[in-house]
Amino acid sequence: MKFDxxxxxxxxxxxxxxxxxxxHTSVDNLQKSFPKHERGNVKExxxxxxxxxxxIPKSTGxxxxxxxxxxxxxxxxxxxxx
Numbered sequence: 799m800k801f802d803x804x805x806x807x808x809x810x811x812x813x814x815x816x817x818x819x820x821x822h823t824s825v826d827n828l829q830k831s832f833p834k835h836e837r838g839n840v841k842e843x844x845x846x847x848x849x850x851x852x853x854i855p856k857s858t859g860x861x862x863x864x865x866x867x868x869x870x871x872x873x874x875x876x877x878x879x880x
Contacts, residue, residue, distance in 0.1 A: 799850060801877070804836070804843035809852065810878050812866050822856050822865035 801809075808828055817823050825844055829837045844864065847853040852870050856863045866874055 801846065801850075802839075802843060804832075804839050805847055806877060806880075807831075808840065808843055808847065809866070809874055812853075812864075813874060813878050817864075818866045818871065819854075819868040820865070822854075822863040824860065825862050825864060828864075 811828065811831060812818075812823070815823070825841065828844065829840045832840050844853065848855050848864070852867055852874060853864045854867050856865065
């Protein structure tokens, strides 16, 4: 499956900071490194990654958080290294 540049950048950021499995971050935090006019594209990319089972969503009291799926980490590493 092909992903756009936003999805790849999100995976790189989450992999670099170690948001894998039990360690998670807010979707709002993922948007911080992107320009303000591109933040809508980031939310759409997160939805695509959730559907592809690369990101695991977690509902919390402070909004939606997410982490990388540890079962898919080999595939994620290949995508991040490209």
